[in-house]
Every structure is written in C-alpha cells, then in structure tokens.
Amino acid sequence: MTADPRGLGAWLVDAALDRSVVGGYSKFGYAMRRRLSNWPDDPPAGALVGREALVTGASSGLGKQSCADLAGLGARVHLVVRNLQKGEVVRRELLEQLPDSEFVLWRCDVSDLRDVERFCQEYAAESGRLDVLVHNAGVMPAQRTESAQGHELAMATHVLGPLRLTESLRPQLAVSGSSRVVLVTSGGMYAQQLPVTDPEYRRGGYHGATAYARSKRVQVALLPVLTRRWSADGISVHAMHPGWANTPGVADSLPLFHRVTRPILRDNSEGADTTAWLAAAEPPPPSGMLWQDRRPRPEHVVPWTKETESAQQSMWQWCALTVGIESAN
Ligand SMILES: NC(=O)c1ccc[n+]([C@@H]2O[C@H](COP(=O)([O-])OP(=O)(O)OC[C@H]3O[C@@H](n4cnc5c(N)ncnc54)[C@H](OP(=O)(O)O)[C@@H]3O)[C@@H](O)[C@H]2O)c1
Known part of the structure; x- marks a missing residue:
C-alpha cells in the first residue's frame, strides 16, 4: 500500500x-x-535478448500469445506442442508477425512423464540453457481420463508433467542464475481445496471443471515448496491467472460460459500479459506468489480452502513420489 x-x-x-x-x-x-x-511498467525493451524461453501448449490461445510476447522482448522461443502439424502452422504465423524472431518447434505430451523425459533429453542436447519456462498447457477433460502412466489427466497435465519437466531441465535453468518459471493457473482454483486425500480423483462423481480447478489449486499450493527447492539454483517460480480470455480452450470446454460471457472476455494479449511481464519485468518479481494483472493476489478468498502445512507437505510428497524425484529440498 x-x-x-x-x-x-x-x-x-x-x-x-x-x-x-x-x-x-x-x-x-x-x-x-x-x-x-x-x-507496473512494461519490461524493458529487449529484456530477453540472448535468452531462451520455452512455452508449453504453444499451439493455441494464451500459449501462442505468450510465444509472441516473449519473442517481442527478444527471446528465442521454443514452442512445445503435442501436435506438430498444428504447431507448425502456429510457428509460421508467429514468424509472419515477428520475422526477425526465432521460433523452435518441439513435440511433447506434457501429461506423459516418459515423453517429458524424452523431450528434456533432446532439449538438453540441443540447447545449453533455459531462461524462461512457461507451463501453459491446459486441459479440462469431459470425463475422467488417465494419462499414459495412469494419472488423472488434469493433474498429470497441470502438475505432474510440469514438475517433471522443470526438474529435468534444472541444469539448463540454473545456467543464468536468474531464470523464471511461470505456471499458468486459474481463478477456478479459488473454489477448491487441496485434494490431498484423493489426488487422482477416484472418489465421487467426476466433473472436469472440478478436476481442473483442483489441479490448479495444487499448482498454487506448491509455490512455497518449489520456491525453496529451486532458489539455490537461482530459479524463481510464479503462478499467474489470466482472468477470462476468449480462447479455443474456453469455447470448447465451457461452451455455455463462453456464449454468456463472450462480450466481456479478454483477448489473448490481455489474458497472457502477466506471463511475459513475470518473465521479464525488472526488478524481478519475488518468487512464490500468485499474480494477476501484474499484481500479487491472495491465494484464498474463502477460509475453507486454506490448507495446513502438513496437507501441503503431503501433497508435495505425493507429487514428488509420483514423478520420481527426491522430495527433500
Ligand atoms: N482462457 C482462459 O480464460 C483461461 C482462464 C484460466 C486459466 N487458463 C489457462 O491458460 C492456459 C492456456 O489455456 P487456453 O485458454 O489458451 O486454452 P487452449 O486454447 O485450449 O490451449 C491449451 C493448449 O494446451 C495444449 N495442451 C493440452 N494438453 C496438452 C498436453 N498434454 N501436452 C501438450 N500440450 C497440451 C493444447 O494443445 P492442442 O492445441 O493440441 O489442443 C493447447 O495448445 C491453460 O493452462 C488454462 O488452464 C485459461
């Protein structure tokens, strides 16, 4: 204040x-x-010149916009998509928009831990460093669906895959001593508690919107743990939520919501604005916080969603065990 x-x-x-x-x-x-x-001021012009930025879910909506925003700040941008044909169309569109920028296309299903591992090995072989990592890929499954390793798909896409990917690229993220990881979360998580006792959503009727929001709650709840874990390598971690933006994902997954709210929905550049800002703002925004529209936001709006320290630790232990990493910081 x-x-x-x-x-x-x-x-x-x-x-x-x-x-x-x-x-x-x-x-x-x-x-x-x-x-x-x-x-807050825009990031300085050319703030990301000489930097490598990677965006998952780059083939649509906010991910595509973030690629353009990061390239506009000078970064070489790696587009991570699950469909190479779709990704190539997007890469060409981005090049038309920003002909002096460099966009590199990669295939990876971020919900599939083995595919994430394969991708990280290929990335590490090609590129020695990574300065900005945007975990943007998102999904709202219509029915309970399992990832290649049998995990509930929203949790696999928003939490498990991003955790494995960040851990596997930690040596590359550590190179600059000041890299930034951004998790694109959702205001939907405000209505959900941490799903500590049922992280795979096996109990009760499955609702895609609930699974989606629970996994987004996990992203936010793990921020303190990830901040502690990665700070020694100079890696900061931030969550941002875009508000409501008019993307293919919203139109497909929430058709009624999309019809009703369409006149007030943000465009992609408004929804994605805070992602590039977090990636490039100076001075660097503090690690471990939730942001919207370039400001820190509360992580809870109702008391019943607040988790205890032990619930947070249990959730972390489950995530670490599931993706196969040491849970000790
Ligand atoms: N739009 C909003 O109002 C809003 C609000 C809150 C949060 N968000 C979050 O913003 C992010 C982007 O959403 P959007 O609205 O731009 O939706 P979108 O248009 O559906 O884009 C989602 C992207 O994620 C990709 N993706 C999904 N699963 C993947 C996987 N397993 N591996 C790799 N890529 C995968 C999709 O690939 P395909 O192109 O192959 O489908 C697509 O490129 C999501 O995390 C979403 O939860 C959006």
Whole structure:
C-alpha cells in the first residue's frame, strides 16, 4: 500500500476489481487496471535478448500469445506442442508477425512423464540453457481420463508433467542464475481445496471443471515448496491467472460460459500479459506468489480452502513420489 492518495485510490480500485471477480477477470477489469497510476511498467525493451524461453501448449490461445510476447522482448522461443502439424502452422504465423524472431518447434505430451523425459533429453542436447519456462498447457477433460502412466489427466497435465519437466531441465535453468518459471493457473482454483486425500480423483462423481480447478489449486499450493527447492539454483517460480480470455480452450470446454460471457472476455494479449511481464519485468518479481494483472493476489478468498502445512507437505510428497524425484529440498 502507499501513502500517496492517488496511489491509494488506484490500490483500492484494483482490489475492488479483484474481489468482484467479474470486474477483475473481464476485459473491462484489465482495461481499468492498465489506466491506474499504480500499473507496473512494461519490461524493458529487449529484456530477453540472448535468452531462451520455452512455452508449453504453444499451439493455441494464451500459449501462442505468450510465444509472441516473449519473442517481442527478444527471446528465442521454443514452442512445445503435442501436435506438430498444428504447431507448425502456429510457428509460421508467429514468424509472419515477428520475422526477425526465432521460433523452435518441439513435440511433447506434457501429461506423459516418459515423453517429458524424452523431450528434456533432446532439449538438453540441443540447447545449453533455459531462461524462461512457461507451463501453459491446459486441459479440462469431459470425463475422467488417465494419462499414459495412469494419472488423472488434469493433474498429470497441470502438475505432474510440469514438475517433471522443470526438474529435468534444472541444469539448463540454473545456467543464468536468474531464470523464471511461470505456471499458468486459474481463478477456478479459488473454489477448491487441496485434494490431498484423493489426488487422482477416484472418489465421487467426476466433473472436469472440478478436476481442473483442483489441479490448479495444487499448482498454487506448491509455490512455497518449489520456491525453496529451486532458489539455490537461482530459479524463481510464479503462478499467474489470466482472468477470462476468449480462447479455443474456453469455447470448447465451457461452451455455455463462453456464449454468456463472450462480450466481456479478454483477448489473448490481455489474458497472457502477466506471463511475459513475470518473465521479464525488472526488478524481478519475488518468487512464490500468485499474480494477476501484474499484481500479487491472495491465494484464498474463502477460509475453507486454506490448507495446513502438513496437507501441503503431503501433497508435495505425493507429487514428488509420483514423478520420481527426491522430495527433500
Ligand atoms: N482462457 C482462459 O480464460 C483461461 C482462464 C484460466 C486459466 N487458463 C489457462 O491458460 C492456459 C492456456 O489455456 P487456453 O485458454 O489458451 O486454452 P487452449 O486454447 O485450449 O490451449 C491449451 C493448449 O494446451 C495444449 N495442451 C493440452 N494438453 C496438452 C498436453 N498434454 N501436452 C501438450 N500440450 C497440451 C493444447 O494443445 P492442442 O492445441 O493440441 O489442443 C493447447 O495448445 C491453460 O493452462 C488454462 O488452464 C485459461
């Protein structure tokens, strides 16, 4: 907070938008915040020149936009997609938009731990470093689906795969001593507790939106653990939620929501704005926080979603064991 009355007013407007949900998540919330006196500066021009950035789920929506944003700041951008044909179309579109940038296409199903391992080995052989890693790939399964290793698909895509991928590329992330990992999470997690006792969603009727939001809650709940774990290598970790953006993913997975809210949905650049900002802002944003529209946001809005320290530790132990890494920091 600030003693400056204009700054205080801006802070109050921003906080009110956040608490109103519809106001803060819509394109109007983004437009209003951008005009506030406390809107943080853009990253410096060319902030990512000479840096390597990797975006998962680069073949659509917010991931494609993040590729453009990071390349616009000077990064060489690695597009990680599960469908190479679709990815190649996107890579060409990005090149048309940014002809001086370099985009490298990779195939990887991030829900498949073996495929993640294979990809990381290939990446490590090709590129010695990684400076920005955006875990953007996302899915809202219509029915309970299992990954190649038999894990519930939303958890595998949003938590297990990203954890394995980051751990496997840790030597590359450690090279600069100041790399940044961004987890694209969702405001949907505000309605969910940490699924400590049923991480694979085996109990009760399966709802894709619930599975999705639970896995996004795990992303946020593990931030303190991951911050401690990776800070020794100079790797910071951030979660951001985009608000509501008009992407193919929203149109396909939530058709009714999409129809009703379409006039107020953000465009891709508004939804993805905070991702590139977290990747390149100076001074570097502090590690281990949840962000939206370039500001830290609370991790809980209702008391019943708050996890205990021991629940957080149990969740972490399960994740570490499942992806095959040492859980000790
Ligand atoms: N749009 C919003 O309002 C909103 C709100 C909150 C959070 N988010 C989050 O933002 C992120 C991007 O979502 P979006 O709205 O841009 O959705 P989208 O258009 O459906 O894009 C999702 C991307 O993830 C990829 N993907 C899914 N599963 C994958 C896997 N196993 N391996 C590799 N790639 C995979 C998809 O690949 P294909 O192209 O092959 O399908 C696609 O490129 C997601 O994490 C989502 O949860 C979005």
